[in-house]
Amino acid sequence: MNTKHISKFLSLVLRHNPDKLGITLDTQGWTDVNILLQKMNAQGKNVDVERLKEVVATNDKKRFAFNEDQTMIRANQGHSISVDLNYEAITPPNFLYHGTVPKFMGEIKQQGLRKMSRHHVHLSEDKTTAMRVGARRGVPTILVIRSSEMHQKGHLFYKSENNVWLTDHVPSEFIDFK
Incomplete structure (x- = not known):
């Protein structure tokens, strides 16, 4: 799978349909990296942790994030499923x-x-x-x-x-x- 396909697949499962992969997202949208990779590889996606880190780091829209110790991953925004990303209201620019x-x-x-x-x-x-x-x-x-x-x-x-x-x-x- 090339980087673009991995990114699109991550967008699907982390933003819209975790059931497609059989993963669970917590209330803030996080899922365990090891479980994610196991489920992806069970479906023939052939992705290891280094490749996942590369996809997260090089995504042009920075759609994904790891937690501090990189054991959990989530989409940054764009969800159609219920998650609480803990955003705090801030003052926007003029336009x-x-x-x-x-x-x-x-x-x-x-x-x-x-x-x-x-x-x-x-x-x-x-x-x-x-x-x-x-x-x-x-x-x-x-x-x-x-x-x-x-x-x-x-x-x-x-x-x-x-x-x-x-x-x-x-x-x-x-x-x-x-």
Whole structure:
């Protein structure tokens, strides 16, 4: 399995479907590295601890993290299953960005950005990252979020270990549609 395939598989089992591999995540999304590797190898994935460390270290979006002694692993954000990542609310920068595609603009103008099946709406501090995210589904449209204004009105923001900004909902009144 190449690094990209391992990363995609880890995203699936650590963010959405641990049952696919037969692993258990604790309430904070952690699972035992040795059990993860045993289950992966039982399914023919052929991954050892060094390869897993390489995948975590080289993932361009830093989607995964080890605990301090590297005996546990979890996804940093993007879960569709119930986990508590213990994020603390912090003050966001004045503006954050969200990448999308034109076909969703009508719904976003009416309802704002919703978390859908995830725990949070994902935002970035820079337009380049938002552009890459939006480009996964076609020609990207970058939305500017007036996050400081949202925060002043009582909306909470969190920042994941891999620098993704998270919030529960972005009402359309805080989105600059240009």
